[in-house]
Amino acid sequence: AQKITQTQPGMFVQEKEAVTLDCTYDTSDPSYGLFWYKQPSSGEMIFLIYQGSYDQQNATEGRYSLNFQKARKSANLVISASQLGDSAMYFCAMREGNTGNQFYFGTGTSLTVIP
Amino acid sequence: GAGVSQSPSNKVTEKGKDVELRCDPISGHTALYWYRQRLGQGLEFLIYFQGNSAPDKSGLPSDRFSAERTGESVSTLTIQRTQQEDSAVYLCASSSRGDRFSGNTIYFGEGSWLTVV
Numbered sequence: 001a002q003k004i005t006q007t008q009p010g011m012f013v014q015e016k017e018a019v020t021l022d023c024t025y026d027t028s029d030p031s032y033g034l035f036w037y038k039q040p041s042s043g044e045m046i047f048l049i050y051q052g053s054y055d056q057q058n059a060t061e062g063r064y065s066l067n068f069q070k071a072r073k074s075a076n077l078v079i080s081a082s083q084l085g086d087s088a089m090y091f092c093a094m095r096e097g098n099t100g101n102q103f104y105f106g107t108g109t110s111l112t113v114i115p
Numbered sequence: 116g117a118g119v120s121q122s123p124s125n126k127v128t129e130k131g132k133d134v135e136l137r138c139d140p141i142s143g144h145t146a147l148y149w150y151r152q153r154l155g156q157g158l159e160f161l162i163y164f165q166g167n168s169a170p171d172k173s174g175l176p177s178d179r180f181s182a183e184r185t186g187e188s189v190s191t192l193t194i195q196r197t198q199q200e201d202s203a204v205y206l207c208a209s210s211s212r213g214d215r216f217s218g219n220t221i222y223f224g225e226g227s228w229l230t231v232v
Contacts, residue, residue: 103148
């Protein structure tokens with residue numbers, strides 16, 4: 001089974017609108033972390049936000065928030081007030097705490113912000 | 116240096132030649148990862164080093180691929196007898212050892228763009 005699943009290969013959003021990028025995960029480890037990365041066309045991987053499995057509240061970083069639904073094993077990224085510079089690939093990732101420090105990445109979602 | 120450093124940044128090689136890609140992780144980071152990313156694709160895990168433990172080589176696609184790392188220092192990814200399908204960006208990342216809450220993100224280098232002609 002895939003550890004991380006991103007079902008949206010491509011998404012479009014109007015500038016200034018909010019967008020949600022989906023991510024579901026699969027693990028039996030009670031201790032894990034969930035991460036989102038942005039990869040612009042230049043290629044570098046930029047860390048956006050982190051959610052720990054024991055965190056009680058959803059993580060937020062500026063315009064990014066993580067909608068963490070533990071029972072459903074989902075960790076959707078919400079970008080508010082989209083900007084043209086948000087156009088990029090977005091990858092969801094998971095790190096399991098007790099079974100090693102391996103990082104698992106999803107296949108990514110390509111986001112295009114329309115002016 | 117402050118970040119993960121990879122070299123060369125670009126490499127064009129002839130089919131059948133061997134190539135070596137180098138990664139210098141962030142100082143003090145015990146974990147080091149290699150990923151491959153083909154054009155327009157996601158990240159494909161290759162190999163993972165954690166301190167002096169045996170590496171996780173489960174992602175290496177064939178015996179033409181190998182990687183070494185001595186302790187917590189530089190790593191070298193070697194591709195022997197390169198094929199055209201090896202053309203990709205090879206991304207290296209490092210992190211400090213995760214605590215029980217699995218924090219500590221990985222930090223990526225800018226990648227080595229390999230083109231096999």
